[in-house]
Amino acid sequence: MKIGILQCDHVLEKFQPEHKNYPEMFINLFSKVDPTLSFEVFDVQLGEYPTHIDHCDAYLITGSRHGVNDGHDWIDTLIDWIRVLHQQRKKLLGICFGHQAVATALGGQVIKSPKGWGIGVSKNRIDESRPWMTPEKDRLNLIVSHQDQVIKLPEGAQVLASSDFCPYYMLQIDNHILTVQGHPEFSKAYSHDLMENRREIIPLQCIMEGLASLNSEVDDIEVVTWMVNFLRHDDADVTSGH
Template identity: 30%
Template sequence: MPRLLIVKTGDSFADVVRDHGDFEDLFLAAITPVAEASPGLGVSVHDARTEGVPPMPSADDGILITGSHAMVSEAEPWSEALKPWLVEARERQVAMLGVCYGHQLMATAFGGDSGYHPRGREVGTRRLRLTEAGRGDPLLGRLATPFPAQLTHAQSVLAAPPGAEVLADNDHDPFQALRYGPRQWSVQFHPEFSAPVMRAYLAHQRDALEAQGEDPEALLAAVSDTRGAGELLARFAEHVLAAASLAPA
């Protein structure tokens, strides 16, 4: 039976956890309908910060990597230990989807580079464009282009790994979504974030945004639903099921 392994790489703000759930809770909420429709799909959470490197999944399984308030460039030991694990998982053709921190970690593990964006933070509901490769992608290709997505990040992928396909971009970041192989993706945006979660993040980052010349009130007013992007985690779960020939009827 296939399983989805959620690799937890950080905690959200205390008020976000209280009111909406932590990163892994938001992931679980997104994929629970797929899991409930397919009892053969197992789902588990592994905190890489406290539990070490997870056991290697099988080729029928899927890996989801959460966001974090940590920075990939800080090279914390638990984070660095995940890099060879991710390389081996890709060699075994395990399906993977990294989000925000997971996006930057995967890109770095596979030979790219991540670090602080020279133009500062990107926060709020932003519009992203699918590239030609993105429009034909089995995971992202159903999205309209441009499409709205929730973003909050100070670091970005600064150089994509050799051979990676760019699936989405915008004027701030040329690597908003990447594909590293037939079943390995990562995205800078947060498909698990609702509009209320995005507003809570903007409230926390008001001072930092003002310091870089942005208007937090305008960003708050522009927050909107991102249902299309929000379906990405469920589509990934469906992809894992379909690959294992256990998709629900």
């Protein structure tokens, strides 16, 4: 299976020697789960897209420091592309900004949350289980880094995981789209450096709580296993619950 990574941002250059760039983070993590996967990267900020939608078997939209409501032309183009992917029922994963972009493209709403920043390790409950969600869990811990949140669901979305802070944390749309607010690709070390780098824009109490939360276990491998299972499942299997 070939996954097209639609890259929506770059890791700051000063962090890349230690933490790599976003595509490498995803490739390294997904390859741990399934080394047979292949990848191709498209920098959508530069207008890079496959020449044909079937060039890849599935697509993944990365996170970004930008918000879906920032008004950049490249975001408008990405939104249009998401709608085409949905119409063609191509398998699609959305991570953080990607999660929000999918929601926006398909009729949902995203705003800068009045609850403030979500940083560090987020703790969520599993609201709906699916056959591809193995190993089975009733909680989901992932690193987060966001201000924006989905506040209105896109059409046909099912909430698979949530928290009081982020009610629409993981969504499934029909049998071909899976999105999550968290960052399975982020290491704790990168999350730490990102928080330290943003001390001037994030309240101190939030920073301290975020740094302390990094002592919690994270379910990065489990979530990526779910994602690979989701991409490989037939339509009939994905839509049936248990």
